[in-house]
Amino acid sequence: MWTFLKNYFSFSKGERNGLIILTMIIMILIAVWILLPITFKKEITNFDDFENQVNTFLASSKKTNSNFLPQAEKEMYLINPNTATEEDWENLGLKKFQSKIILNYINKGGKFFKKEDLKKIHSITEEQYNKIEPYIFIPEKAKPNYEPVSQKTLFEFDPNCTSEDDFKKLGLSEKQITVISNFLSKGGKFRNKDDFKKMYCIPPNQFEELESFIFIEPIPEKISSRFDPNLKIDINSADSAEFMKIKGISPYLAKNIIKYREALGGFESIIQLKEIKSMKPDTYNIIEAQLLTSPKIRKLNLNNATFAEIVKHPYIDYETTITILKYKKIMTKIQSINELTENKIISDSIYQKIKIYISTQ
Known part of the structure; x- marks a missing residue:
């Protein structure tokens, strides 16, 4: 056994020298591995200061920029x-x-x-x-403040005496009509088309549509401020100038009286003036004593009149017009106005108001 071990672990001279050199190299490498970290210490970079400086700069930059941007x-x-x-x-x-x-x-x-x-x-x-x-953003399909063309009828009109209903037929909105009415009630006058154009409630495109239909009657010269309290005016024949000779009747009111007279066919009584929208109770009380009526009534022949002619009368509404025309179509001809009440075509109250204005001959 001893001989076996001796033969196995015995080295030649060359092998011993090689073993010694290898051992020395290993010892040197171990010494270097141990001593190197001690000799050359690794320097750790601290970025905290740099990060703080960056944050400070950014905060300062934001503050500076906000000072240059207006709040608005x-x-x-x-x-x-x-x-x-x-x-x-x-x-x-x-x-x-x-x-x-x-x-x-x-x-x-x-x-x-x-x-x-x-x-x-x-x-x-x-x-x-x-x-x-x-x-500024305005929707392309913004709704205009007046009615579309398909819902209005264009005709000649004088803005100084046009009624609210006629303004609506022309396509004006309630707000526009109110503005115009306020302007006229405060003594305002439209002397030409440009005056109507200046109304801020009328947009340019709407004025262009209406311009060719605007007809403004020349306003008479201002009458003397001295009125004759004994003057009597026939409301069935007087013109604007004559009406304005009475204290309390403005050009606007005079035009409305004449317009209502034409629509009725004439005044049966002075009291009918109270039916005019622009006639204030106080004004009526002032002018009543200087007014009179003459028997000048223009009658409406129901057998010949068209739908538009009948419904235009202030006392005959749409439903009554339809009923009268249906009755006339059935009977071919209306023989007497009394038929309308006898056959219950119209009520007694309506009949009493319109009987003087209608006929069958």
Whole structure:
């Protein structure tokens, strides 16, 4: 056994030298591995200071930029000028009084159909308009403030004496009619077409449609302020100038009296003047004593009159007109106006009002 081990672990001279060298190399490598970290310490970079400096710079940059951005610009957003509130306008940089002027314009029937319409507001400067123009949005299909062409009838009219119903037939809205009525009731007059065009409630495109149908009767020269309290006027034959000789009758009221007289076919009684919308009770009490009536009644022949002629009469409404025409169609001809009540075609109350204005001959 000993001999076996001795033979197995015995080395030649060359092998011993190689083993010694290998052992020395291994010991050197171990020493280097142990001593190298001690000799050359790894330097750890600390980025905390750098990160703090970056954060400080960014915060300073944001603060600087916010100082250069006006507050109004940061709050700007798209608005529809037809529905915008006072706060919306002020957010765009307009003054409080400017926003109130715009809202007052809208409330009185005005409307913006395109951005450039804002320039009509005299309190807005060119510089302000250029600043807010990118933030103005008007829907393309904005509904106009008057009726579509298919729902209106165009005819000649004098805006100084046109009734509310006729204005509606021309396509004007309730707001527009109210504005015009207020203007006339306060003594305003339309002397030419341009005066009607100046009404802020009438948009340019609507005026262009109506312009060729506007006929304004020349307003008579102003009559002396001295009225004759003993003067008597026949309301069935007087013209505008004669009516205005009576204290309390303005040109507007005179035109309305004549227009109502034509629609009726003549006045049976002075009391019928109270039926005119522009006739105020106080005015009637003042002028009543100077008015009289003559028997000048124009009768409406029911057998020859058309639907439009009958329904136009102030005392005959749509339903009554239809009933009369149906009865005439059945009977071929109406022999007497008494038939209308005897056959219950119209009520007694309507008959009493219209009997003087209708005939069958």
